[in-house]
Amino acid sequence: MIGFVGLSHLGIVSSVATAARGFGVLAYDPDPALADDLNNGHLPIFEPGLDDLLAECWPRLRFTSAAADLRRCELVYLSLDMPTDDGGHAELGPFGALLKQTVAHAASGATLVILSQLSPGCTRRWANRIAESRPDLRLFYQVETLILGGAVQRAMQPERLIVGCADAQDELPGPYVMLLQAFGCPVFRMSYESAELAKIAVNVHLASAVSVTNTLAELCEAVGADWNEIAPTLKLDRRIGPHAYLSPGLGIAGGNLERDLTAVQALASELGTDCGVVDAFLMNSRHRRDWALRALHAELTGASTVALLGLSYKPGTSSTKNSPALQLVRDLAPAQVRAYDPRAEADLREYPNLVRTSSALEACRGASALAVMTPWPEFATVPLAEVKLQMNGNLIIDPFGILDADQCDLLGFSTIRLGKPAPVKEAA
Amino acid sequence: MIHHHQPAHGRIPRVIILGGSGFVGQALARRLGRQGVETVPLTSTQLDLCSPNAVELLQEVVMRDDALVMAAALTPDRGKDVLTTMRNVTMGYHLAAFLQQTQCSHVIYLSSDAVYDDGASLLRETTPSSPATLYGQMHLLREKMLRAALEPQRCPLLVLRPCSVYGADDTHNSYGPNRFLRSAVSEQRIALFGDGEEKRDHVHVSDLCHVMHQALAQRSEGTLNVATGKAVSFLELAEAIRGICGGTVAIERTERRSPVTHRHFDVSSMVRAFPDVRFTPLTEGLTDYRAKLLDAARSFQEAYLR
Numbered sequence: 199m200i201g202f203v204g205l206s207h208l209g210i211v212s213s214v215a216t217a218a219r220g221f222g223v224l225a226y227d228p229d230p231a232l233a234d235d236l237n238n239g240h241l242p243i244f245e246p247g248l249d250d251l252l253a254e255c256w257p258r259l260r261f262t263s264a265a266a267d268l269r270r271c272e273l274v275y276l277s278l279d280m281p282t283d284d285g286g287h288a289e290l291g292p293f294g295a296l297l298k299q300t301v302a303h304a305a306s307g308a309t310l311v312i313l314s315q316l317s318p319g320c321t322r323r324w325a326n327r328i329a330e331s332r333p334d335l336r337l338f339y340q341v342e343t344l345i346l347g348g349a350v351q352r353a354m355q356p357e358r359l360i361v362g363c364a365d366a367q368d369e370l371p372g373p374y375v376m377l378l379q380a381f382g383c384p385v386f387r388m389s390y391e392s393a394e395l396a397k398i399a400v401n402v403h404l405a406s407a408v409s410v411t412n413t414l415a416e417l418c419e420a421v422g423a424d425w426n427e428i429a430p431t432l433k434l435d436r437r438i439g440p441h442a443y444l445s446p447g448l449g450i451a452g453g454n455l456e457r458d459l460t461a462v463q464a465l466a467s468e469l470g471t472d473c474g475v476v477d478a479f480l481m482n483s484r485h486r487r488d489w490a491l492r493a494l495h496a497e498l499t500g501a502s503t504v505a506l507l508g509l510s511y512k513p514g515t516s517s518t519k520n521s522p523a524l525q526l527v528r529d530l531a532p533a534q535v536r537a538y539d540p541r542a543e544a545d546l547r548e549y550p551n552l553v554r555t556s557s558a559l560e561a562c563r564g565a566s567a568l569a570v571m572t573p574w575p576e577f578a579t580v581p582l583a584e585v586k587l588q589m590n591g592n593l594i595i596d597p598f599g600i601l602d603a604d605q606c607d608l609l610g611f612s613t614i615r616l617g618k619p620a621p622v623k624e625a626a
Numbered sequence: 627m628i629h630h631h632q633p634a635h636g637r638i639p640r641v642i643i644l645g646g647s648g649f650v651g652q653a654l655a656r657r658l659g660r661q662g663v664e665t666v667p668l669t670s671t672q673l674d675l676c677s678p679n680a681v682e683l684l685q686e687v688v689m690r691d692d693a694l695v696m697a698a699a700l701t702p703d704r705g706k707d708v709l710t711t712m713r714n715v716t717m718g719y720h721l722a723a724f725l726q727q728t729q730c731s732h733v734i735y736l737s738s739d740a741v742y743d744d745g746a747s748l749l750r751e752t753t754p755s756s757p758a759t760l761y762g763q764m765h766l767l768r769e770k771m772l773r774a775a776l777e778p779q780r781c782p783l784l785v786l787r788p789c790s791v792y793g794a795d796d797t798h799n800s801y802g803p804n805r806f807l808r809s810a811v812s813e814q815r816i817a818l819f820g821d822g823e824e825k826r827d828h829v830h831v832s833d834l835c836h837v838m839h840q841a842l843a844q845r846s847e848g849t850l851n852v853a854t855g856k857a858v859s860f861l862e863l864a865e866a867i868r869g870i871c872g873g874t875v876a877i878e879r880t881e882r883r884s885p886v887t888h889r890h891f892d893v894s895s896m897v898r899a900f901p902d903v904r905f906t907p908l909t910e911g912l913t914d915y916r917a918k919l920l921d922a923a924r925s926f927q928e929a930y931l932r
Contacts, residue, residue: 481752485750485892485894488892488894488897488898491894491897491898492855492893492894492897495893495897495901496855499904529897529898529901530901533901
């Protein structure tokens with residue numbers, strides 16, 4: 199029996215994927231209401247394909263709020279997503295509490311694997327503490343590489359598995375080896391610290407690609423170049439590659455990349471290493487996040503209603519963590535913002551100028567400008583002629599180029615996109 | 627990050643303007659006066675901030691709950707030497723000493739973008755201040771002195787760091803719109819250093835005063851760069867002025883005295899803090915400026931010939 203402790207997004211997706219691989223799974227969370235909901239098939243998160251996968255592996259998966267049930271598991275994953283504060287710093291309290299509970303109830307000789315995102319050095323400190331009271335337990339660190347909106351595919355078909363050990367030469371316990379082999383991908387064994395930093399390294403590299411792309415896209419806007427013409431040429435450079443992250447965006451959001459960038463800053467400060475590039479990534483992200491605000495301010499005069507399509511920080515998820523869309527809503531206050539998102543919610547008490555609508559067209563009603571802040575694929579099929587009828591103005595802020603550019607032009611919209619120069623205004 | 631202690635259109639108390647005869651001080655006094663705000667612009671003759679009894683003088687004039695705008699400074703055209711710097715610092719010191727003892731409702735300090743390093747090309751409020759000149763150092767020191775004086779009082783302090791400010795009543799004739807337009811009107815020529823490649827932002831004095839007016843109404847606190855976000859090269863500026871003057875102005879290139887540097891502003895904080903402030907387009911501001919210069923010249927001629 200494989201156990202999962204902490205049923206946030208990571209725990210839910212990982213437990214379901216493990217059950218889908220044929221293993222008996224017991225997934226624990228101290229919240230009884232959450233365990234009940236999950237046992238009744240009600241998922242608190244949205245991930246494409248997760249509902250179907252849960253239905254498929256139902257007989258092998260049970261959710262519980264009784265920590266004592268963990269005694270039945272020979273291998274237990276600590277799978278709570280590490281929460282972060284507004285500054286991107288990890289909040290270790292909830293994880294620490296769950297780990298203590300797990301240690302208290304783990305079966306004799308069980309293997310514990312931390313899947314939660316930890317800073318280098320944390321796993322070894324926890325291992326030393328656990329060894330004092332439960333020397334029978336073995337602790338490992340495994341890097342998680344889920345992506346919000348694509349987590350099921352990443353959990354079922356990982357590109358590789360990275361396991362951190364007390365000593366890189368350590369043999370892995372039999373049940374753990376059996377589980378890892380079930381995923382049919384390369385398994386890398388290394389020290390705790392290397393595995394913890396490997397996780398961070400992936401995200402910092404991604405952040406570098408995002409930041410460089412955004413920097414160059416902004417330059418395109420200023421010099422009259424088109425980033426969409428440039429990006430394909432980079433992908434054919436072997437040193438960059440066809441899967442390189444080259445789509446301009448509105449900064450780094452979602453919480454995970456920010457968490458790891460902040461972790462690098464904290465480590466560098468403590469250890470005296472240089473992290474100027476990471477400072478620059480975060481500064482560029484803040485600058486890029488305000489792109490839509492600056493574009494709207496330059497084009498709109500006077501009080502205006504703005505239509506917003508998308509509130510989540512990216513498509514395929516309901517998460518609004520550090521969402522540029524919600525920041526824009528805040529920045530436009532007291533101007534009214536009418537917004538539609540197929541998944542994400544927002545607490546209207548925090549955004550008094552926000553009006554949620556039940557459709558994209560309803561959001562456009564009476565708006566002077568439309569901003570497509572999250573590139574949900576369904577927005578590409580919104581009938582633009584009807585958008586034009588609903589709106590009072592003709593300004594479209596379409597950072598990701600999700601709307602049909604030719605049709606926008608034909609209908610007389612003035613459209614501003616990332617990586618392209620703004621349309622030239624005709625002289626009065 | 628700017629914090630507003632009052633909603634927009636809040637009540638503005640009596641406003642004391644130090645530097646009331648200066649370019650910005652005068653413009654602000656006029657704007658506030660038109661809006662019915664009780665304003666007391668003080669000149670250096672009326673209240674010399676350098677004098678040893680400046681604190682006592684301030685105590686006689688400034689009442690509890692007044693708002694205070696500090697726009698008094700000896701600008702670089704009045705001297706760039708150590709003595710001028712120390713006089714400016716002394717003014718700041720006396721004001722800080724006064725503010726430590728008095729409960730004003732709000733203080734606005736008119737600083738300068740000179741507090742930033744010359745080499746920084748995209749400026750934000752979070753850009754490290756590393757002034758290259760004594761003038762910039764002076765403003766940075768005055769900012770810190772005022773902050774230290776006001777923090778224990780919990781009196782909101784707004785530090786404004788404007789880029790180059792232009793307008794018809796400019797008294798400094800600094801390189802840029804002010805000097806270019808004056809020489810275009812009076813001499814039909816504009817002298818550029820090098821090819822005028824440097825890009826700079828320029829804000830009309832009426833727009834700066836609009837920001838200050840809004841800030842007084844909202845009792846704003848923090849540090850804010852005041853700029854339009856649209857920097858132009860000195861050559862573009864000269865060509866725009868030539869166009870406004872009907873194409874009869876000669877643009878002359880003189881030897882460059884310093885390397886080419888550019889200065890742009892990220893105005894996201896400005897937009898966020900004062901979304902209703904719209905900056906006068908440069909051409910419009912220059913056209914209005916030229917008209918006022920011509921009117922002033924005509925009035926002078928009429929008075930002289932009478």
